[in-house]
Amino acid sequence: MTQSDRRFTPQPFSSDVASGLASEPEQRVTLRGPAELADALPYLLGYHPDDSIVVIAVHGEHGRFGGRIRLGIPSVPQEWPEAARQVAECLLAGSEAEGDRPTGAVLYLCQDARSGEEPSAVPVRLRPLAQELRAACVALDMPVFEALCLSGGRFWSFCCDDPRCCPPEGIELRPPGSSPMAAAATYAGIRVQGTLKELAARLAPLAPHRAPLQEQALDTAAADLLPRMLDVSAKEIVRARTLELAAHLLGRFSSSPPAAGRCPSEVDVSDDARISEAEAAALIVGLQDRITRDRAAEWMEGVDAQPALRLWRALGRRCVGAFTEYAAAPLTLAGWVSWSTGDETNARVALSAALEADPECVFARLLHSACNSGLDPEPLRGTLRGQRAAHGGRPEACRGAGAGPGPRPGPEA
Structure with a gap:
C-alpha cells in the first residue's frame, strides 16, 4: 500500500502540476467529468495501476487533489470489507498528518478482464468492492464524489x-497523450512509465530455469562469507572485498550503457548477462x-547513479529460492538511487518490493x-x-584493507 504526496488540483476536480522550472508559475488543469478523471489517473501515479484500488483525497470547495492510496485488489471478496476500511482510514490518517x-475522495478500481470474461463484466464483478469502499469513506465523513472502473481501455x-451517459459497455478512454492532462504532464516533465506489473517485473526473481544455478552459488557464498562477516577479525576484510567487487561491476555497467531505444526488459536481460552467478552471490x-x-x-548521483541502479536491480533479480529475503538490500539500494535521482515512481516500487522481501x-x-x-x-x-569524502572518495577506496576471503572480480560475462 502506498501513499503519494504529489499535488494535483481540479475544478471540480482540477489538478496543479509543477512545471519543473522554478521560474514558471504553477499550472492548473481543470478536469471536467468522469472521462477526464479516468484519463488523468496514470499521470497522477506515474504508471498504469493494473489490478489496483486507488483512492485520492479531495480538499476544499474547488476539489484540490491531495494524497492517495494504492492497494492491490484482494483476490478473495470476503477480504474486501476489511481492505476498504483500512484504505479509508489510511487515507484519512495520512492527510490529517x-x-x-479531506472533504471527499475519488475512487478508481483498475483490473483487466479474466480469461473468457467480457470487459463489461469487470465493473459488475467489482461493484460490491466499490460499495464497500464508498461506505468506508462515508463512515469517515469523506464522501466519494466519483467512483470509476477502468478495464480494457474503457471506463465505467x-x-x-x-x-x-454511462452505457453498459463502458466508454472508450481517450488515445494516450490527447488530453489536457497529458499536455500539462508533458510540459511538467511527468511521464507514464508503463503498468505497475511491468515496473515490478524488472525486480522479479530470475526465470525458474536459471534459478537453481544461482541458488547453488548463493549457498556456496553464504557458507563461505557469513561466518567471516560475524568474525570481528575478518569482517572488515569481507567489507573491503565486497565493495571492491561492487566497484568492479559498477565499472562494467558504466562501460556498457544501454543502447538508445531499447525497451526495459531488453536492458534487464542484457544486464543479467553481465554478472556471473558467483559474482552476484558474493555481492x-x-x-x-x-x-x-x-x-x-x-x-547515488552523477555518472554513478544509472549504472548502480542497473546493478542493484540485477542483484535483486538474483535473490532466488531460499534467498528471496536477501533481496531487501539490493532493492532498497535501487529504491534509494531512484528517489535520489527524482524517479519517485520506481523508488516506491523498489522500496515496496524490498519490504515484501523483508518487512x-x-x-x-x-x-x-x-x-x-x-x-x-x-x-x-x-x-x-x-x-564518502571522509574515507577518500569512491567506496572501493577501502580495498587497501587487505587481501582475504571473498570473491575476486571476474571477467565480464
Missing part, C-alpha cells in the same frame, strides 16, 4: 446508472552487512516513509557525500 483533512462509473551476501550496504548507497528492513521502511511523505532526499545525499 499533513494538516489537511459506479455513481451513475443512466445508460445515456548479495556481502550486502547483508549494514555498513557495507550503507557504503554502497554512496553511488523488518529498517532502511527500506525509513526510505519508503520519507519518499511517500514528500521529503527532499538532499539531506541524506549530503550525509552520504560527507561519508
Whole structure:
C-alpha cells in the first residue's frame, strides 16, 4: 500500500502540476467529468495501476487533489470489507498528518478482464468492492464524489446508472497523450512509465530455469562469507572485498550503457548477462552487512547513479529460492538511487518490493516513509557525500584493507 504526496488540483476536480522550472508559475488543469478523471489517473501515479484500488483525497470547495492510496485488489471478496476500511482510514490518517483533512475522495478500481470474461463484466464483478469502499469513506465523513472502473481501455462509473451517459459497455478512454492532462504532464516533465506489473517485473526473481544455478552459488557464498562477516577479525576484510567487487561491476555497467531505444526488459536481460552467478552471490551476501550496504548507497548521483541502479536491480533479480529475503538490500539500494535521482515512481516500487522481501528492513521502511511523505532526499545525499569524502572518495577506496576471503572480480560475462 502506498501513499503519494504529489499535488494535483481540479475544478471540480482540477489538478496543479509543477512545471519543473522554478521560474514558471504553477499550472492548473481543470478536469471536467468522469472521462477526464479516468484519463488523468496514470499521470497522477506515474504508471498504469493494473489490478489496483486507488483512492485520492479531495480538499476544499474547488476539489484540490491531495494524497492517495494504492492497494492491490484482494483476490478473495470476503477480504474486501476489511481492505476498504483500512484504505479509508489510511487515507484519512495520512492527510490529517499533513494538516489537511479531506472533504471527499475519488475512487478508481483498475483490473483487466479474466480469461473468457467480457470487459463489461469487470465493473459488475467489482461493484460490491466499490460499495464497500464508498461506505468506508462515508463512515469517515469523506464522501466519494466519483467512483470509476477502468478495464480494457474503457471506463465505467459506479455513481451513475443512466445508460445515456454511462452505457453498459463502458466508454472508450481517450488515445494516450490527447488530453489536457497529458499536455500539462508533458510540459511538467511527468511521464507514464508503463503498468505497475511491468515496473515490478524488472525486480522479479530470475526465470525458474536459471534459478537453481544461482541458488547453488548463493549457498556456496553464504557458507563461505557469513561466518567471516560475524568474525570481528575478518569482517572488515569481507567489507573491503565486497565493495571492491561492487566497484568492479559498477565499472562494467558504466562501460556498457544501454543502447538508445531499447525497451526495459531488453536492458534487464542484457544486464543479467553481465554478472556471473558467483559474482552476484558474493555481492548479495556481502550486502547483508549494514555498513557495507550503507557504503554502497554512496553511488547515488552523477555518472554513478544509472549504472548502480542497473546493478542493484540485477542483484535483486538474483535473490532466488531460499534467498528471496536477501533481496531487501539490493532493492532498497535501487529504491534509494531512484528517489535520489527524482524517479519517485520506481523508488516506491523498489522500496515496496524490498519490504515484501523483508518487512523488518529498517532502511527500506525509513526510505519508503520519507519518499511517500514528500521529503527532499538532499539531506541524506549530503550525509552520504560527507561519508564518502571522509574515507577518500569512491567506496572501493577501502580495498587497501587487505587481501582475504571473498570473491575476486571476474571477467565480464
